[in-house]
Amino acid sequence: MSVRLGDRLPQSVQQLFAPSERERPEGQCFSLVTVDADGSPRPCMLSVGDLCPIGDRRLRAVVRPGSRTAANLGSGRSALLTLAAPPDVFHVRLTPARLPDAPGSPLARFEFTITSVDRDGHEGLPVTRPMWFAARPGRREDVLALWREQHRVLAH
Known part of the structure; x- marks a missing residue:
């Protein structure tokens, strides 16, 4: 059964992004689903290396520029991040905003405001x-x- 928890990442979810999780080249995949212009869902698999929480109400992500995911996020349409923190699965609804390019990086940067979290x-x-x-x-x-x-x- 799905239960609405509010608009903040629970501690069990925040722990999935701990710096120690980036110290080994394996880990959990996270499913980010954006929406194409025609309304079709567009899945994108991300790793702990692609995501960074900023407190409990915001997340940042990098994606490949020119990708459909980058275009969808750039449109401002809502996105859904699904992840597992056993024994539960969490569905995090997000509102994306494009961040300025970081110096020396070709990656597209986005910051998400968390609008709701369901367990x-x-x-x-x-x-x-x-x-x-x-x-x-x-x-x-x-x-x-x-x-x-x-x-x-x-971080920039």
Whole structure:
């Protein structure tokens, strides 16, 4: 059953973005769904390296410029971020705003205002594992370096 929690990220969700989560090149995938101009949903998978909470009411994200996700976010249309913090799943509704480009970065930066958070939990059927990714052995250091750079960009 889904329960509306308000417009703030719960502590269990904020912990998913702890700096320690960016110190290993594996972790949870987050699903960001934007809306195309024709009303079609557009999914985009993000990692902890792509997102950064700013307090409990805002999030920042980087996406590839020129992508449909960047265009949809740039339109200001609402977005939905879905993530798992076992035993629950959270659906976070967002209003995006484009941030100025960060010096030396080609990434598109966005800041989201959280408009609502729903917790979806089922007694007897808890979520035990989120969607997960892991960098290939030869790419581990590249992923960590990318995340460090993306978080530098998100901090400005």
